[in-house]
Amino acid sequence: TDGRGDVSEPSSTAEDGRSAGDPLLRVENLQKSYGDETVLRGIDFDLDRRDVEVIIGPSGSGKSTMLRCVNRLTEFQGGTISLDGESVMAMNENELRRRVGMVFQDINLFAHLTALENVTLGLRKVLDMSKGDAEDKAMSQLERVGLAPQAASYPAELSGGQKQRVGIARALAMDPELLLFDEPTSALDPELVGEVLEVMRDLADGGMTMLVVTHEMGFARRAASSLMFLDEGKIVERGPPEQLFDSPERDRTREFLARLT
Ligand code: ADP
Ligand code: MG
Numbered sequence: 001t002d003g004r005g006d007v008s009e010p011s012s013t014a015e016d017g018r019s020a021g022d023p024l025l026r027v028e029n030l031q032k033s034y035g036d037e038t039v040l041r042g043i044d045f046d047l048d049r050r051d052v053e054v055i056i057g058p059s060g061s062g063k064s065t066m067l068r069c070v071n072r073l074t075e076f077q078g079g080t081i082s083l084d085g086e087s088v089m090a091m092n093e094n095e096l097r098r099r100v101g102m103v104f105q106d107i108n109l110f111a112h113l114t115a116l117e118n119v120t121l122g123l124r125k126v127l128d129m130s131k132g133d134a135e136d137k138a139m140s141q142l143e144r145v146g147l148a149p150q151a152a153s154y155p156a157e158l159s160g161g162q163k164q165r166v167g168i169a170r171a172l173a174m175d176p177e178l179l180l181f182d183e184p185t186s187a188l189d190p191e192l193v194g195e196v197l198e199v200m201r202d203l204a205d206g207g208m209t210m211l212v213v214t215h216e217m218g219f220a221r222r223a224a225s226s227l228m229f230l231d232e233g234k235i236v237e238r239g240p241p242e243q244l245f246d247s248p249e250r251d252r253t254r255e256f257l258a259r260l261t
Pocket of ligand 1 (some may be wrong): 059061063
């Protein structure tokens with residue numbers, strides 16, 4: 001079962017409408033178009049706390065759009081996305097962005113700020129922390145991604161892998177409940193991919209809930225609790241990575257994975 005039946009049953013529902021059994025993230029019949037072009041055609045899935053979902057699919061299948069719907073970087077036309085039982089549409093955007101962090105393919109650090117300042121910025125502006133507290137917190141996040149020695153470096157002085165790790169530290173600094181990754185290693189030189197995946201594996205092992213678009217199947221095998229194959233705006237198949245790798249139910253999944261690995 002997919003546990004959906006719980007929703008309509010009053011059994012353990014608290015007064016605020018949430019229940020202890022709510023998944024961290026619930027996506028129901030998500031539909032999204034850009035003008036005439038339908039991009040997401042009814043996406044349904046739940047993500048429990050501490051789960052790591054890896055999303056794969058051809059270019060243009062809607063992977064980035066789906067992530068962007070989750071933290072409302074883009075609007076959607078149909079369906080519901082809930083975080084801990086609460087619709088993201090009803091949430092204050094700042095609150096949503098604090099609870100759901102995102103790491104992009106393009107490493108968008110501020111060039112005129114040091115690594116530390118890049119991480120501190122959101123803490124100061126969004127969380128209104130004092131300079132000292134923000135710096136302490138930012139420093140501990142840089143340590144977490146192995147970049148404390150580079151705290152005073154500017155982006156131009158960092159490798160692509162180091163910049164991406166600063167991006168991860170910046171997202172972590174907000175204490176997100178869910179982290180979204182959109183092809184975090186796709187823009188990196190091959191020799192720099194490993195250090196970023198290692199940080200992501202550590203986060204996964206530490207219990208971070210993650211939704212990760214990546215074609216790094218070594219990471220998927222090692223870290224994913226579930227693998228989702230998206231094509232033409234629909235989930236073609238979803239299951240434990242070993243199942244999709246070793247005995248996919250759909251030919252399309254087999255063919256796509258054969259090209260990746
Ligand atoms: P993926 O990340 O799987 O490659 P995307 O979610 O980026 O796919 O894109 C899905 C479809 O939506 C593509 O056909 C793309 O051209 C279209 N699309 C994405 N972003 C926009 C946008 N801002 N405006 C119009 N169309 C878009
Ligand atoms: Mg994309």
